[in-house]
Amino acid sequence: MKRLIVGIGGMTNGGKTTLSKSLHQKIPNSCLIAQDSYFKDEAIVSVDHNGFKQYDTLDALHMDKMMSEVNSWRRDPVSIQREKAGWDASSVSANGVFVLIVEGFLIFNYRPLNDLFDKRYFLEIPYDVCKKRRSFRVYTPPDPPGYFDGYVWPMYLKNRQEMEALTSEIVFLDGLKPKDELLATVLEEVSKEINRLKATYS
Ligand SMILES: Nc1ncnc2c1ncn2[C@@H]1O[C@H](COP(=O)(O)OP(=O)(O)OP(=O)(O)O)[C@@H](O)[C@H]1O
Numbered sequence: 001m002k003r004l005i006v007g008i009g010g011m012t013n014g015g016k017t018t019l020s021k022s023l024h025q026k027i028p029n030s031c032l033i034a035q036d037s038y039f040k041d042e043a044i045v046s047v048d049h050n051g052f053k054q055y056d057t058l059d060a061l062h063m064d065k066m067m068s069e070v071n072s073w074r075r076d077p078v079s080i081q082r083e084k085a086g087w088d089a090s091s092v093s094a095n096g097v098f099v100l101i102v103e104g105f106l107i108f109n110y111r112p113l114n115d116l117f118d119k120r121y122f123l124e125i126p127y128d129v130c131k132k133r134r135s136f137r138v139y140t141p142p143d144p145p146g147y148f149d150g151y152v153w154p155m156y157l158k159n160r161q162e163m164e165a166l167t168s169e170i171v172f173l174d175g176l177k178p179k180d181e182l183l184a185t186v187l188e189e190v191s192k193e194i195n196r197l198k199a200t201y202s
């Protein structure tokens with residue numbers, strides 16, 4: 001069975017979800033897992049001395065649950081793809097290349113997950129663009145006043161340092177580029193990798 005695991009990381013509002021969803025639409029036999037789906041319940045996320053909820057850390061995420069879903073895919077991508085295909089399940093042939101796209105802001109900071117990636121991308125944008133994009137978003141719970149400068153940005157700087165200490169094989173992408181350009185760049189590289197795998201025996 002041929003498998004490829006692609007990580008789309010990046011800072012908050014870098015454009016991870018937008019890019020990952022488009023890749024998922026374009027890549028046959030692909031599956032998408034988003035780290036944001038694994039946030040712990042608000043009641044158990046700790047609070048710092050400023051009263052800010054500590055959401056921008058691995059402790060705020062059910063990484064064990066996320067890993068178990070990644071591992072289910074690794075064990076049997078064909079079944080997962082067939083379940084998704086529903087009535088058309090027989091069209092999913094085990095001969096193809098199966099692609100898992102994992103997106104999230106801390107995917108390269110968690111070693112057991114980071115170790116699994118064949119390709120790593122990281123979307124980055126400048127501070128002012130990040131702050132502006134984030135100000136238009138409403139999370140649950142919403143960001144309290146001062147959260148970006150008092151918590152989100154300092155945590156980004158800390159998490160980024162940790163990430164760079166853990167991995168060097170990351171392709172950095174300029175998140176200011178138009179969405180279709182970013183998609184074309186990543187799709188071209190991933191397609192090359194898929195074709196390379198198709199040409200190998202296993
Ligand atoms: N290439 C782009 N150019 C301009 N705006 C973009 C681009 N990509 C995404 N955006 C916009 O930026 C905002 C954040 O995008 P998106 O939700 O994809 O980011 P994200 O990295 O998944 O965010 P987060 O994980 O922090 O919630 C959205 O309003 C989206 O439309």
Ligand SMILES: NC(=O)c1ccc[n+]([C@@H]2O[C@H](CO)[C@@H](O)[C@H]2O)c1
Pocket residue numbers: 012036039055056105139140141152
């Ligand atoms: N999805 C959530 O439960 C949630 C709640 C509060 C804040 N966030 C933010 O999401 C970003 C990652 O995509 C982080 O910067 C969190 O602050 C998410």
